[in-house]
Each structure stands twice: as structure tokens, then as C-alpha cells.
Amino acid sequence: MLIRMMQSGEQTALLPLVLDLWPDAGDYQFADDLKLVAEAAGAIAGFAFVTIRPFSNACVEAPCPHLEGWYVAPDHRRRGIGRALVAACEDWCRAQGFSELGSDVLLDNRASLEAHGRLGFEPVERVQYFRKGL
Numbered sequence: 001m002l003i004r005m006m007q008s009g010e011q012t013a014l015l016p017l018v019l020d021l022w023p024d025a026g027d028y029q030f031a032d033d034l035k036l037v038a039e040a041a042g043a044i045a046g047f048a049f050v051t052i053r054p055f056s057n058a059c060v061e062a063p064c065p066h067l068e069g070w071y072v073a074p075d076h077r078r079r080g081i082g083r084a085l086v087a088a089c090e091d092w093c094r095a096q097g098f099s100e101l102g103s104d105v106l107l108d109n110r111a112s113l114e115a116h117g118r119l120g121f122e123p124v125e126r127v128q129y130f131r132k133g134l
């Protein structure tokens, strides 16, 4: 397994994985500040994207890095790839001078909630989004 920066020209190869995580993201711009991929058996097995947000409800510092996307293909899960991706994100964030990494998870995503906990993320707050059509 290799964790490395996503290379220019890999958008097409990554898009199916992005769409598995975010089915509505067909026009994903890959504009995140850090785009890491995991390579396993010669194929892209997962990714982690981080942006530097002006602020995040998850963090004390502002600005702060936020884990925007974290995904490992089903056949590759539970083998440490997700952990390795997040560890590489943490290294990058530390190198940028940050001391926190934020993230968010839908409350029904039990696997991700559990995995965040195993990786040392601490729950901060729960939010209900609302929408009113105008």
C-alpha cells in the first residue's frame, strides 16, 4: 500500500470513488488543499481530501484543516488504509503549522463514527441542518 499525492490527470480514475462517497458530486472540482490517494495492487483504493477552512465548528483554531472526504473502496476496507490516509493528512497538517484536524460524519454512518473514534477524533457537537425553500 502506498499513500501519495493525487497526480494531475487522475480525476477520471478517482471520480467513481468520489461518486460512491458523494453520489451527487458528478462535477467535483478536486479543489481541496490536500488530495491524497492510497494505491493498492496498482490501483487507487482510497482517498483523503483536506481543505483549510476559515473556521470549522470542529476546531478551536481558525483557520483550520478539515477532512472533507475520506473513502476506501469496499474491497480494501478494514486493512489499515483509512488509518494510513488520515495519518498522512495529519503529517501534512502538522507540517503546515496546524495542531488540529476537523472532520464531520453523518449520524447514521456508524462505521465512520467508529473509525473516527479509533483514530483519536473526539466528538465535538451534533448539528441538525434545516432548509426553507424561498
Ligand SMILES: CC(C)(COP(=O)(O)OP(=O)(O)OC[C@H]1O[C@@H](n2cnc3c(N)ncnc32)[C@H](O)[C@@H]1OP(=O)(O)O)[C@@H](O)C(=O)NCCC(=O)NCCS
Residues within 6 Å of the ligand: 021, 070, 071, 072, 073, 076, 077, 078, 079, 080, 081, 082, 083, 084, 104, 105, 106, 109, 110, 111, 112, 114, 115, 116, 118, 119
Ligand atoms: C471510514 C473508512 C474510510 C475507513 O477505512 P478503512 O480502510 O476500512 O479503515 P481502517 O482499516 O484503517 O480502520 C481504521 C480504524 O477504524 C476501525 N474501523 C474501520 N471500519 C470500521 C467499521 N465498519 N466498524 C468498526 N470499526 C471500524 C478499524 O477497526 C480501525 O481501528 P483499529 O486500527 O484501532 O483497529 C471506510 O469504511 C469507508 O470508506 N467508508 C465509506 C465512506 C465513508 O463513510 N467515509 C467517511 C465519511 S465521513
